[in-house]
Amino acid sequence: DTGVSQDPRHKITKRGQNVTFRCDPISEHNRLYWYRQTLGQGPEFLTYFQNEAQLEKSRLLSDRFSAERPKGSFSTLEIQRTEQGDSAMYLCASSLAYEQFFGPGTRLTVL
Amino acid sequence: GENVEQHPSTLSVQEGDSAVIKCTYSDSASNYFPWYKQELGKRPQLIIDIRSNVGEKKDQRIAVTLNKTAKHFSLHITETQPEDSAVYFCAGGTSYGKLTFGQGTILTVHP
Numbered sequence: 001d002t003g004v005s006q007d008p009r010h011k012i013t014k015r016g017q018n019v020t021f022r023c024d025p026i027s028e029h030n031r032l033y034w035y036r037q038t039l040g041q042g043p044e045f046l047t048y049f050q051n052e053a054q055l056e057k058s059r060l061l062s063d064r065f066s067a068e069r070p071k072g073s074f075s076t077l078e079i080q081r082t083e084q085g086d087s088a089m090y091l092c093a094s095s096l097a098y099e100q101f102f103g104p105g106t107r108l109t110v111l
Numbered sequence: 112g113e114n115v116e117q118h119p120s121t122l123s124v125q126e127g128d129s130a131v132i133k134c135t136y137s138d139s140a141s142n143y144f145p146w147y148k149q150e151l152g153k154r155p156q157l158i159i160d161i162r163s164n165v166g167e168k169k170d171q172r173i174a175v176t177l178n179k180t181a182k183h184f185s186l187h188i189t190e191t192q193p194e195d196s197a198v199y200f201c202a203g204g205t206s207y208g209k210l211t212f213g214q215g216t217i218l219t220v221h222p
Binding site for chain 2 (some may be wrong): 031033041042043045046048050056077093095097098099100101102103104105
């Protein structure tokens with residue numbers, strides 16, 4: 001499968017715990033995006049990278065959230081001290097030009 | 112920042128009828144407008160997109176129109192089929208940058 005992949009697909013955690021998600025973009029795609037989607041809503045932008053540089057972060061992204069793309073390939077999104085409001089689908093997308101291709105997402109449930 | 116409004120929120124049609132979904136955007140700097148289809152539990156899939164130097168684009172039963180002056184764009188699906196049933200999202204953004212999504216339209220095609 002040469003599409004965007006994400007791991008894990010599902011994560012259940014207790015409030016206050018830290019979680020980390022991984023995204024592997026389509027090979028050679030230099031841009032990688034993180035979005036969050038809650039039930040009944042469209043994806044909401046969190047942050048994006050061009051190669052290893054983080055170019056933009058949403059103001060919605062609190063300091064509990066951090067993302068990295070250390071070698072310009074895969075990316076990780078970490079949420080520290082999770083809250084129930086963090087429960088959502090976390091989507092990753094990658095692009096080489098205009099078109100953004102999404103991964104299957106990681107569904108986070110915070111109990 | 113960009114704000115994208117999408118209407119209607121739900122749309123029910125008979126098989127073979129046409130479906131039209133409309134979106135407006137606020138940021139005149141936006142120049143890229145994709146449409147995504149999302150089936151239940153699946154990733155958003157790009158179905159068609161349009162750039163601001165084009166007024167209309169068609170791909171088989173799907174077409175998108177863009178009116179830059181009025182800042183609105185529309186998705187047209189002709190000869191609808193039950194497999195077209197899904198949630199459709201419009202989005203706006205600048206080339207290579209983040210996308211701002213509309214709230215989504217639940218399309219139901221009745222056989």
